[in-house]
């Protein structure tokens with residue numbers, strides 16, 4: 400076969416649509432969704448963190464501002480670095496943004512643009528992704544504060560009650576917990592480097608914990624998106640209450 404014919408065949412094969420055996424959706428759809436969703440969330444988060452006062456409408460506190468550190472600086476600035484670092488270094492989000500923003504590659508079995516020497520996560524800035532475990536520790540502390548906020552959201556001036564905002568905050572912290580405690584790094588902390596799951600009481604406890612984390616970990620991507628959306632909606636809801644656009648339905652004892 401002539402070299403030019405061979406080259407033409409290779410070129411044609413490269414340009415052919417690669418069908419994904421697991422989905423009938425076009426392979427550009429997922430990257431497009433990720434770019435739009437993460438960009439929209441990033442812009443909203445920057446607006447809230449840098450330009451807005453604390454999202455607080457008693458007894459509800461926005462997850463962007465918890466724990467609320469009162470100073471002359473927007474409180475989100477003290478808080479946002481932890482979930483930002485956690486999501487940026489998350490194993491699932493890494494796949495999502497490498498595929499979507501950098502086409503690295505765009506999808507399985509799809510050619511990617513020519514690049515320089517591939518160094519993976521061994522060079523700056525991607526080497527910072529290896530700090531994910533530490534971002535997990537910081538986020539666990541924040542999730543503890545969010546559970547506290549969700550409990551406080553039942554307290555209406557000393558009386559027990561439930562408002563729509565209470566439910567919104569509760570759902571939000573449940574989704575965030577599902578995302579946080581389904582973390583791959585936590586799964587490794589729970590059950591990694593164990594040669595035997597049943598050889599000691601500690602090993603058995605770790606095995607049970609590992610199994611629990613695995614239940615959440617299986618759908619880690621869905622927890623990631625659901626919790627991202629719930630953080631945004633919780634903040635939007637509280638700010639609409641603050642501005643008087645919405646009225647919070649309440650059932651107080």
Ligand code: FES
Nearest residue numbers: 489490491582583
């Ligand atoms: S791997 Fe996604 S949060 Fe840790």
